[in-house]
Amino acid sequence: MKDIADLLRHHPFAEGLDEDTLSLIAGCAKNVVLQQGDYLFREGAAADSFYLVRHGAVALETFVPARGPFTFLTVKTGEIVGADWLIPPYRSSFDARAVELTRAIAFDGKCLRGKCEADPRVGYEMMKRFIPPLVKRLQSARMQALGMYDAANA
Amino acid sequence: MPQTLEACAPPLHPMAPRMTPVTRFIRESQDVFTFDLAPEGATPFAPGQFNMLYAFGVGEIPISISGDSQAPERLTHTIRAVGPVSAALGKLQTGDRVGLRGPFGVGWPVEAAKGFDVLLIAGGIGLAPLRPVIYWLLRHRAAYGRVGVLYGARTPDDLIFRSELEEWRRTPDFQLRVAVERAGPEWTGDVGYVTPLLSKLRFDPADTVSMICGPEVMIRATALTLEDAGVADSRIFVSMERNMKCAIGHCGHCQFGPLFICKDGPVHSYDHVRNLLAYREL
Amino acid sequence: MADQIDGAMATLTVEGLEKLLQAIQARGYRAVGPTLENQAIVYDDVESINDLPRGWTDEQDGGRYRLLRRGDDALFGYSVGPQSWKKYLHAPKLRLWTAERHGDDISVAPEPPTGDRLAFIGVRACEMRAIEIQDRVLLGDLYADPHYQALRARALIVAVNCGQAGGVCFCASMQAGPRVTEGFDLALTELLDGGEHVFLVEAGSDEGRALLALTPHRAASDDEIRAAAAVIERTASSMGREMRSDDLNELLTNNLEHPRWDEVATRCLTCANCTLVCPTCFCTSVEDVSDLAGERAERWRRWDSCFTMDFSYIHGGSVRASAKSRYRQWMTHKLATWIDQFGSSGCVGCGRCITWCPVGIDITEEVRAIRGCDASAEEPR
Numbered sequence: 001m002k003d004i005a006d007l008l009r010h011h012p013f014a015e016g017l018d019e020d021t022l023s024l025i026a027g028c029a030k031n032v033v034l035q036q037g038d039y040l041f042r043e044g045a046a047a048d049s050f051y052l053v054r055h056g057a058v059a060l061e062t063f064v065p066a067r068g069p070f071t072f073l074t075v076k077t078g079e080i081v082g083a084d085w086l087i088p089p090y091r092s093s094f095d096a097r098a099v100e101l102t103r104a105i106a107f108d109g110k111c112l113r114g115k116c117e118a119d120p121r122v123g124y125e126m127m128k129r130f131i132p133p134l135v136k137r138l139q140s141a142r143m144q145a146l147g148m149y150d151a152a153n154a
Numbered sequence: 155m156p157q158t159l160e161a162c163a164p165p166l167h168p169m170a171p172r173m174t175p176v177t178r179f180i181r182e183s184q185d186v187f188t189f190d191l192a193p194e195g196a197t198p199f200a201p202g203q204f205n206m207l208y209a210f211g212v213g214e215i216p217i218s219i220s221g222d223s224q225a226p227e228r229l230t231h232t233i234r235a236v237g238p239v240s241a242a243l244g245k246l247q248t249g250d251r252v253g254l255r256g257p258f259g260v261g262w263p264v265e266a267a268k269g270f271d272v273l274l275i276a277g278g279i280g281l282a283p284l285r286p287v288i289y290w291l292l293r294h295r296a297a298y299g300r301v302g303v304l305y306g307a308r309t310p311d312d313l314i315f316r317s318e319l320e321e322w323r324r325t326p327d328f329q330l331r332v333a334v335e336r337a338g339p340e341w342t343g344d345v346g347y348v349t350p351l352l353s354k355l356r357f358d359p360a361d362t363v364s365m366i367c368g369p370e371v372m373i374r375a376t377a378l379t380l381e382d383a384g385v386a387d388s389r390i391f392v393s394m395e396r397n398m399k400c401a402i403g404h405c406g407h408c409q410f411g412p413l414f415i416c417k418d419g420p421v422h423s424y425d426h427v428r429n430l431l432a433y434r435e436l
Numbered sequence: 437m438a439d440q441i442d443g444a445m446a447t448l449t450v451e452g453l454e455k456l457l458q459a460i461q462a463r464g465y466r467a468v469g470p471t472l473e474n475q476a477i478v479y480d481d482v483e484s485i486n487d488l489p490r491g492w493t494d495e496q497d498g499g500r501y502r503l504l505r506r507g508d509d510a511l512f513g514y515s516v517g518p519q520s521w522k523k524y525l526h527a528p529k530l531r532l533w534t535a536e537r538h539g540d541d542i543s544v545a546p547e548p549p550t551g552d553r554l555a556f557i558g559v560r561a562c563e564m565r566a567i568e569i570q571d572r573v574l575l576g577d578l579y580a581d582p583h584y585q586a587l588r589a590r591a592l593i594v595a596v597n598c599g600q601a602g603g604v605c606f607c608a609s610m611q612a613g614p615r616v617t618e619g620f621d622l623a624l625t626e627l628l629d630g631g632e633h634v635f636l637v638e639a640g641s642d643e644g645r646a647l648l649a650l651t652p653h654r655a656a657s658d659d660e661i662r663a664a665a666a667v668i669e670r671t672a673s674s675m676g677r678e679m680r681s682d683d684l685n686e687l688l689t690n691n692l693e694h695p696r697w698d699e700v701a702t703r704c705l706t707c708a709n710c711t712l713v714c715p716t717c718f719c720t721s722v723e724d725v726s727d728l729a730g731e732r733a734e735r736w737r738r739w740d741s742c743f744t745m746d747f748s749y750i751h752g753g754s755v756r757a758s759a760k761s762r763y764r765q766w767m768t769h770k771l772a773t774w775i776d777q778f779g780s781s782g783c784v785g786c787g788r789c790i791t792w793c794p795v796g797i798d799i800t801e802e803v804r805a806i807r808g809c810d811a812s813a814e815e816p817r
Contacts, residue, residue: 399720436692
């Protein structure tokens, strides 16, 4: 049975992370398995966790009355789910649902925030890993917001 | 008289359409349809070329050929109903006549891409002008390295060529990723913008030819992402859209800087257009 | 091409010119040339040299055109008016084809090119250059415009070397005049100063020589040849405008975001006058029409302009929505990208766009403004 630090080491999130930091943050992590349809978190609930997807796919969705749930992003193997744990009031702003059997490393947000506060070097290493996917998602969201396929013709 | 005037031996009336029967009509999605035209005699075309299609009494628009260039006896066009002419074409039935001029323009570099990995990136109806490339690649699979197709659309309902998408998904040595911008829970595929999916495809950037067709905003973003990944700008090809009235370089409408999209394109190598794309309203 | 008027020259009297016109008509040409109409010099059918604007000249400046009396009987003593020969060769409105429904089938009958043989009387050097430029656009690539081709192949060109430069002329800057150097069948230089009113004639083609042979003329004297050269020299040195033209492609391509485009956009009305009067502007649109019963349809081609919003319309909107972008398109195409596309500038220095601009925008001034503060020189993009 691999320990959690070992699982973490094989996720792209930990690429370039030194062993000390890795074992330090591993203290906030646990291994989880989500069945298809399981929710990782729900909109409005406390954002106390984030997830590194090891295998599987997670749909980020929101529910529109009279239209039902719709997915605006899928997060796949090697990627990160959840950013609301980073900023007060630590509340989830959308639903996250496993669309297939998904194995992930779940982090306790409060625990990790504490370690980042205690050691800014660790905090900076974490920021370097969270900011790039967030900026990329922002860029993608901007393209999606343009609704540009609507204007495309051939 | 200058001698050059006598040297031209073009078709007598390049603006006169051939009235051609519709032999098949398929509805792809709510606003997209595909039809075949069967002109008299084979009409050879290269993947990426376009025809001017005329709806009787309504008008004429440029439409890329979406069918198989190796079966040119049938000219397939996939059209989104967005204006009066495309709406009129969308009401056609088998046996109706469509005015046909073409094929025109410079297509995708399928020959030059031999020996390379090939990435096709399509947004919306932009998959239609790339479908002839997919047919070509499948027929000459051994001549190419890895092949990957990314296709982005608004919603699952807007996907075109659905049965073929399923077929291609099952094809060995053929990577296909489809991303929609939003979806209901029944959709199990990718949701999000199309370019981040590039990282999910296996290809060697140093040996890759990429072809992009979609809205200009997507072309710009995707070409930059490919460059960042290490694909040379001279091996990125983009299909441009501008107003076209004649398709023969005479009406002036489709100019894009020094280029006439109708005759210098619609497919251009990115290194020829990247500077132009940087200017608004050029 | 000779820079000096050489020995193979003839001299025509005014009566001789009338005889030449008759010879042209007798050979089956429809002669068209400058005439007076609506207080402007416009091109129309000419029966005799009496239809020419004898004794008239013009005064031109930005947004200004008016006719004045000359003190002599010059037949070509003015510069170019609002029209150019493109109104004949590249018609403002033309039916391209007619389609008719027969049951399930539809037949399309292309409009046959006209068999007209046009003789253009009084083609200036800038206009000759403009015709050659339109030749390259409409005949020079894979597809030829059959209507243009038919008219152009049969057209006779009687050129005139300009005896005076107009207020907005800058053909010398564009190396397009004032002397006609090629493409003509006959080229005239009007001589008014030597006592007798005569025309020095140079034949530039077999057809020109044949026509000259049918016309009473005499060999030109050395004095007349020198006088003609002096007339052209005087015209070249009295251009109303000038514009440095050797670096325009680079200058404009490097200054697509120059603040001057915003400035000119505050004055430009995007009225399209400049494109209509320009002898090289070739852009057209098509209009499809049908009868009420849906049995018959036609396609018409008409002049269009890059100054209209429709010109660049694609689904969703116009690519060039701002006046700035449309003026920039027109000017950069004319002076810069035209060179990439067709191997020469699209400007011949005729000055029409200056005269006929309702607010007097001056292309030479705009170039000067951009050159005076070349953004690329300081801040490469």
